Amino acid sequence: xxxxxxxxxxxxxxxxxxxxxxxxxxxxxxxxxxxxxxxxxxxxxxxxxxxxxxxxxxxxxxxxxxxxxxxxxxxxxxxxxxxxxxxxxxxxxxxxxxxxxxxxxxxxxxxxxxxxxxxxxxxxxxxxxxxxxxxxxxxxxxxxxxxxxxxxxxxxxxxxxxxxxxxxxxxxxxxxxxxxxxxxxxxxxxxxxxxxxxxxxxxxxxxxxxxxxxxxxxxxxxxxxxxxxxxxxxxxxxxxxxxxxxxxxxxxxxxxxxxxxxxxxxxxxxxxxxxxxxxxxxxxxxxxxxxxxxxxxxxxxxxxxxxxxxxxxxxxxxxxxxxxxx
Ligand code: SAM
Numbered sequence: 164x165x166x167x168x169x170x171x172x173x174x175x176x177x178x179x180x181x182x183x184x185x186x187x188x189x190x191x192x193x194x195x196x197x198x199x200x201x202x203x204x205x206x207x208x209x210x211x212x213x214x215x216x217x218x219x220x221x222x223x224x225x226x227x228x229x230x231x232x233x234x235x236x237x238x239x240x241x242x243x244x245x246x247x248x249x250x251x252x253x254x255x256x257x258x259x260x261x262x263x264x265x266x267x268x269x270x271x272x273x274x275x276x277x278x279x280x281x282x283x284x285x286x287x288x289x290x291x292x293x294x295x296x297x298x299x300x301x302x303x304x305x306x307x308x309x310x311x312x313x314x315x316x317x318x319x320x321x322x323x324x325x326x327x328x329x330x331x332x333x334x335x336x337x338x339x340x341x342x343x344x345x346x347x348x349x350x351x352x353x354x355x356x357x358x359x360x361x362x363x364x365x366x367x368x369x370x371x372x373x374x375x376x377x378x379x380x381x382x383x384x385x386x387x388x389x390x391x392x393x394x395x396x397x398x399x400x401x402x403x404x405x406x407x408x409x410x411x412x413x414x415x416x417x418x419x420x421x422x423x424x425x426x427x428x429x430x431x432x433x434x435x436x437x438x439x440x441x442x443x444x445x446x447x448x449x450x451x452x453x454x455x456x457x458x459x460x461x462x463x464x465x466x467x468x469x470x471x472x473x474x475x476x477x478x479x480x481x482x483x484x485x486x487x488x489x
Contacts (some may be wrong), residue, residue, distance in 0.1 A: 164221040165460075167467035176222050178210065179488025180241070181230040182427045186259050187295040188283075189431055190324055190351050190361055192483045194295055198230075199486075205429045207241050209447060211248070213425060216457050218250035220464070228257040230427060238270045242304040246274025257281065257320070257489065259298060263305025265359040273311040278386075279318040280311050280349075284331040285338075309396075317344045322351050322370055332371050333378040338405030340379075347394050347407035352436060353473070357482035368410035369440075372397075375406065384407060390416055393488040417470025424488050431463050435489075436471035438481045 165173045183198045184191075205213070214225065225245060233240060241310075246254045255277040262471035263278070281292050282302055291298040300401045310317055321328070321335050335465070336348050353361040376382055382397035385405065393416055394407030410416075415433075424432040429444025447456060473475070 165464045168465055169467075169469055171272060171421060171467070172221075173417075173421055173464050173467065174222050175224040175226070176217050176297075176425060177226045177422060177488050178214075178425045179262055179427040179486065180205075180227055180232045180235045180238070182209070182483075182486040183227060183234050184231040184259070185234055185261055185483055186231070186297045189324055189327070190357060191296065191358070191489075192485050196483070196485075199428060204427045205444060207244070207322045207426075209239060209429065209444065210241065210484055211244050212250055212447065212453075213429070213443060214245055214251065215228050216453060216460060218248060219453075219457055221251060223252040225251055225253065226255045226257060230485045230488070231261070233254055233258055233266055235343055237256050239266070239273050242270055242275050243273035246376055247470075251478065253277075254274055258305070259294070259297065260302035260305030261311075261339040262301075264301065265354075267305065267308035267312045267314060271309075271314050275314060277316065277318075277337075278314045279320050280306050280309070281320045281322075282306075282335075283324070284320045284328045285334050286331065289328060289331065289487045293324070304364070315343075317342075319344055319346045320349055320350045321346070323366040325366050327364070329366045329370070329374065330407075332374050335377060335408055336375045336399065336406050339399060339402045339406055344398070344404040345394075345407050346404065349409045350412040351476045351483075352411055354484050355482055357478070358478055363411060367410045367413050371408055375399075376460055390419060411471075412473055415470055415473075420467075420470075423464060423467065426453075426482070426487055428486070431460065432487055433463065433467040434471060436473060436479050437477075438479045439466075439468065 187194050198423050256277045260280045287299045339346050349359050351365050380400050385396045394409045397406045430440035430442050432440045
């Protein structure tokens with residue numbers, strides 16, 4: 164079992180399969196971003212070896228993200244190999260959904276269990292503006308395909324950006340009246356690249372909740388207000404689905420964090436919002452043994468920071484979100 168020095172049991176790894184993405188969301192990366200050459204990214208066998216080592220360290224829950232995980236070559240066979248690794252109990256993915264209509268069936272058959280889709284608005288023009296190139300119909304087809312093949316429960320993640328989609332939270336939340344989905348609203352976080360914009364255009368969890376309640380009525384808090392992962396979960400009256408609100412910036416949940424991240428270039432990132440990383444790929448390529456790598460992983464996890472420092476003005480600048488894996 165992996166613990167950090169604050170006694171948190173760490174068992175959830177989010178793996179960025181690539182920093183490449185087929186969208187350019189305005190709050191995530193610049194339009195003219197240069198992606199890393201593939202040789203710098205973890206190769207399939209390297210990812211699989213690290214997954215096995217994290218299982219040995221006590222990890223059982225894995226999420227594939229990016230960048231956009233579905234643009235990675237051989238994504239279906241990689242999913243199959245990870246899903247069939249003994250000790251991997253839960254394998255999910257975070258995706259923008261653009262390519263999902265054609266991949267959902269194969270991914271489900273390969274062993275993927277669930278998907279979180281990112282969708283910040285239901286308005287086609289706004290979607291285009293926010294993503295700089297996406298077509299909302301592709302995403303919608305992807306979500307429906309995922310539901311059809313049983314990659315459920317479906318979760319929809321929306322980052323709320325002032326001046327772009329703060330009004331859209333109502334229409335998005337209303338999806339839960341008729342669909343058994345969890346629609347989750349995420350406070351925008353500041354990273355390298357677009358820090359000023361990300362801070363100025365933040366819409367707080369409190370405002371998001373107030374906007375939804377003003378139009379759709381009271382949100383009943385579920386689970387006695389306990390967090391479900393990172394989200395506080397609510398239900399609208401007569402809704403079949405739920406609304407989640409993720410308040411990373413204004414109400415951090417660091418005390419209950421059980422996760423670590425593997426960046427696309429093979430660095431172990433201990434906290435999304437702290438720059439510190441431990442390089443695993445270089446020693447792996449230099450011939451380190453499994454035991455040596457495991458020791459490096461356990462030592463790094465032990466040093467997981469207590470929490471982020473946004474309230475103190477400490478902003479991580481060394482990476483965009485797409486490299487770390489959101
Ligand atoms: N391409 C996939 C997707 O769109 O879901 C996976 C990677 S994306 C980086 C993962 C999530 O991070 C998305 O829901 C995205 O909206 C979110 N994200 C990106 N930049 C963010 C920021 N500055 N603050 C909060 N969430 C952000």
